[in-house]
Amino acid sequence: MAIDLHRYANPARFLRIMGAIFPWVAISTAVLLIAGLYLGLFVSPEDYQQGDTVRIMFIHVPAAWMALSIYTMMAISSAVGLIWKHPVADLSAKAAAPIGACFTFLALVTGALWGQPMWGTYWVWDARLTSVLILFFLYLGYMAIWESFDDPSKAAKAAAILVLVGVINIPIIKFSVDWWNTLHQPASVATMDGPKIHSSILIPLLVMAAAYMSLFMSLFIVRVKSEILARRLRLLQMNKLQE
Amino acid sequence: MTRKRRRLVVVLLSVGILGLAAALVLNAFEDSLVFFHSPSDLVEKPVPPGRTFRLGGLVEEGSYVKQGVDISFNVTDLAESIPVKYRGLVPDLFREGQGVVAEGQFDENGTFVASNVLAKHDENYMPPEVAESLKEAGHWQEQAGDE
Numbered sequence: 001m002a003i004d005l006h007r008y009a010n011p012a013r014f015l016r017i018m019g020a021i022f023p024w025v026a027i028s029t030a031v032l033l034i035a036g037l038y039l040g041l042f043v044s045p046e047d048y049q050q051g052d053t054v055r056i057m058f059i060h061v062p063a064a065w066m067a068l069s070i071y072t073m074m075a076i077s078s079a080v081g082l083i084w085k086h087p088v089a090d091l092s093a094k095a096a097a098p099i100g101a102c103f104t105f106l107a108l109v110t111g112a113l114w115g116q117p118m119w120g121t122y123w124v125w126d127a128r129l130t131s132v133l134i135l136f137f138l139y140l141g142y143m144a145i146w147e148s149f150d151d152p153s154k155a156a157k158a159a160a161i162l163v164l165v166g167v168i169n170i171p172i173i174k175f176s177v178d179w180w181n182t183l184h185q186p187a188s189v190a191t192m193d194g195p196k197i198h199s200s201i202l203i204p205l206l207v208m209a210a211a212y213m214s215l216f217m218s219l220f221i222v223r224v225k226s227e228i229l230a231r232r233l234r235l236l237q238m239n240k241l242q243e
Numbered sequence: 244m245t246r247k248r249r250r251l252v253v254v255l256l257s258v259g260i261l262g263l264a265a266a267l268v269l270n271a272f273e274d275s276l277v278f279f280h281s282p283s284d285l286v287e288k289p290v291p292p293g294r295t296f297r298l299g300g301l302v303e304e305g306s307y308v309k310q311g312v313d314i315s316f317n318v319t320d321l322a323e324s325i326p327v328k329y330r331g332l333v334p335d336l337f338r339e340g341q342g343v344v345a346e347g348q349f350d351e352n353g354t355f356v357a358s359n360v361l362a363k364h365d366e367n368y369m370p371p372e373v374a375e376s377l378k379e380a381g382h383w384q385e386q387a388g389d390e
Contacts, residue, residue, distance in 0.1 A: 045370035050336070079254055083250045117335055118364055119336070119362055119364070120360065120362055164257070167258065168258075168261055179269075180273070180277045185365055185366045188366040196366045197368040201368045201369065202368075
């Protein structure tokens with residue numbers, strides 16, 4: 001029993017902190033999402049080349065940023081879970097995965113919808129698009145591994161190894177547009193000589209990025225809470241069977 | 244503690260070795276990972292007529308000629324320039340001075356006959372008025388021409 005208490009201690013504190021943050025991130029999601037969509041769809045000017053099609057970027061670019069950030073966060077959590085066996089770490093990565101997969105899917109779909117009128121094609125197999133598609137499959141593979149093991153600790157280990165192998169893909173996605181000729185344009189915001197987007201278009205983009213971040217935090221807190229509670233339930237049931 | 248330390252070393256080493264392997268593989272396959280070749284690449288490594296590949300660069304200013312659905316233009320990377328012929332519709336963003344990627348092959352005369360033309364967008368985003376005032380102020384090239 002003493003061991004169990006020790007195992008519960010950290011997740012309980014984690015849940016308390018998450019519970020305290022939750023109302024704030026939920027409110028900021030609503031506020032930022034409404035502000036970002038309003039600024040992006042109605043206030044910001046059209047682009048000198050793309051016209052109104054530029055507005056797809058407000059949905060697309062922050063989604064792609066989230067796809068990369070969430071995967072990186074999952075890789076760090078998985079490494080912590082693998083090395084220090086921290087009980088919350090594996091569950092954090094597990095809770096984040098479907099949210100990351102959705103953002104990746106959103107980035108792929110909105111990118112295709114932008115590509116058709118601008119490039120003249122929905123899809124090409126250039127280095128950027130292909131590496132993001134691989135990222136999407138890594139998310140799906142990660143989720144499939146969790147489903148395919150009966151023993152959660154084995155699933156956690158196998159899933160963590162997949163995420164860490166796939167983390168190689170993250171710098172490849174980020175720098176694909178610099179290392180190789182791609183149809184996808186190079187980075188506009190995170191560049192060495194400052195953003196190449198006019199402030200009237202950049203500000204809605206950053207508000208949308210903040211909105212997505214809050215949305216992720218809100219969904220993540222709900223999901224990680226239910227993962228921790230489900231694990232506690234499983235442990236209690238196992239203890240009961242042993243009695 | 245020692246077991247944790249050992250796991251830490253194993254994880255870091257594995258990721259490091261995987262990263263190295265990935266870097267070597269990507270480096271070896273560089274030629275097939277690029278989406279298109281620039282006119283300068285083609286001067287360096289010429290492609291024989293009849294082989295399909297993608298040619299990319301800027302549509303040279305003043306080179307765009309349209310006769311019905313037959314169009315011709317030059318693709319340039321500001322060092323070398325290659326004439327392109329194409330029959331069909333071009334995307335909205337296709338215009339002189341903008342990025343373009345054409346898929347096709349050389350004919351015997353060294354003209355690139357494209358079967359498909361895609362527009363490439365650059366990384367600059369701004370409202371039309373700002374683009375206009377940048378052009379007037381003469382700052383246009385340093386903004387748009389660093390491709």
